[in-house]
Amino acid sequence: MQIQAPGRTGPQLNQLMEQTGEGRACLQDVCGQRYLAAGRAGFSLDIYGTPGNALGAWLDGCTIRVHGNAQDAVGDTMNSGSIRIEGMAGDAVGYAMRGGEIFVRDSAGYRCGVHMKASDRTQPLLVIGGTAGSFLGEYLAGGSILVLGIGAENRVPVGNFCGRGMYGGRIILRTRHLPPDLSSRLTVRTPRPEETGQLRQWVGRYCRMFELPPLEVQPEDFQIIEPDSANPCQRLYAGI
């Protein structure tokens, strides 16, 4: 069902989508409406225009496709589902997401994937095709963040403080230029053969999803950043 967004708030659009009962909806001319699909489950959504902040926050199983750019806090604390953005995304993409996947075709802003985490049943995935801003994957506790750095092959594809305080999961950069300020508590290596297979699958999906020419995956082009401990606080405290 086609829904015209102008003149309606995000919560009103959410209600209309639910009322269709069709399990799918297409929003036209979206311009900054916030909280689209927040906390929702079980439907498929096409968005034309630019959705506002907190798109798919607390998401629990929808499929969302944005034919355009997105603003801040996409997929905040999302539990499951799939979001793809055919353009750029703002700050704090996938903050604290625990499951599901977010694919951003182009670049994303600051604080992406902060405190993403995995559970015994879920492994979240955040793929950013272009570059990512500072604080990428800060406090990362689980899941995978993949930055392809397309168009930024000759420079570092992320901003400052990448992976600061992370204690689980991994950040994978397609680059030969490591961030110069990586913490000494992080380890860096190239992918193992089984990981290369997984990377080929993710990169292949990314290229097909956004109808881009295939991207070759060579293990030496990728850097996997991981924490050296899942218990960083142990070393910090002296109980009295």
Add this chain to the structure above:
Amino acid sequence: MRTELCWPEFEVLRDPVRCVNCKVCVRECANEVHRWDEKTGRVTADESKCVNCQRCVATCPTRALAIAPTRNRLREGAGWQPGLLRQIYRQAETGGVLLSSMGSPAPLPSYWDRLLINASQVTNPSIDPLREPMETRTFLGRRDAPLCRDENGRLVPQKVPGLELETPILFAAMSYGAISYNAHAALAKAAKRLGTFYNTGEGGLHEDFYAYGENTIVQVASGRFGVHPRYLNAGAAVEIKIGQGAKPGIGGHLPGKKITADVARTRMIPPGSDAISPAPHHDIYSIEDLRQLVDSLKEATGGTRPIIVKVAAVHNIAAIASGIARSGADIIAIDGFSGGTGAAPVRIRDNVGIPIELALAAVDQRLRDEQIRGRVSLVVSGSIRSSADVVKAIALGADAVSIGTAALVAMGCHLCRSCHRGLCNWGIASQRPDLVARLDIDQAADRLYNLVTAWTHEIQEMMGGMGINSIDALRGNRLMLRGIGLSETELRVLGVQHAGE
């Protein structure tokens, strides 16, 4: 030869006449203070491990045990107390940030103790709560919804999300992980019986406790542990935790050793890995951002749940509360300097933040001055130790109070301030199954029920004495309070007159 700079803080006094060497103390002490000595055939003690939790004293069948402060004295010096030396030795040895638990033991003034409650004499006679109705029912949520009328001029009832409490006392936020399954179960059961609420803290909601949803406040903090749409909709309200009185400005760390399989499932993280709640929410940098989180939670819960924003009492609390009131939050929870915790850096706990009494008075006054007091309810916590504190808090402007430490004490806690070790001998702040099993859920729930019921009776007595028969008439009624031994500045901030005035 090894030299131990830190001396034992306590002495285990064992009456050799009474002790029958039954070894109960050996079994009960998870800190392994008491030991059975095969050679001498007697129970002996390693006092260096004692935290003075009183478990052995309470379980000794012949009352042969007592724990006392050590007689060992360092050379006296007012500026350098033995506790400080101990902390320096410990830090010199480990290089670690000092960590302790529960509220600050620092000897800062308690303003509750400097406030006195009024009573009626001759005129406006006092009321006997045993004979006359005395209303303690409390509603939390915004109160300034505009009146709506239909075309015939009849009032259309507005559905405003809120909480209804039988008594103005809630249980404070304590997570499963920081406290045990049994402690959570007792809090949930007691909250249901009392017609009030307990709070999940940032530990998720155990599957078994969804049944208590109507009496549950679910928390969303910076780590977002265990937060998903079903969780958000399971409780009666959602609390955004920004800060906590025991450790304003910093986050929380639950060490991996407390993340058992069950805690991990509830928090939705892998077992054994630390659970870190960062100091800030990475999506909140302004009141506008807070509003976005409030609104997105309202959207995820269909607008049916009140949203609470919990902050620590800090220097600019009045301005902060004003911002929160404008963010769309329905309830502001303010936690004071003396609030408890499962673990906090000592320096933060003892030096950061301000007393709740001053924060509450300042916030209530500011919200009144700005004419937005009706937009939010105020819930305060952090050193509510008795029903008198509750009455004083409400007279200073609170709508309700939360009790954490008092609730734990009701369940058996002896304030040994060692929760961070995870070896709570009372089964409250531990995840070790044999220790958790010591806390009888039904008994603990009964004790919580009794405590809050007793306090409620006392509140009614004090209200009756003032000639007030409804908690609403006490709220913000500062004329019912007088200060004693307070400076002009303190009286001005508290908004009360001095006794005798």
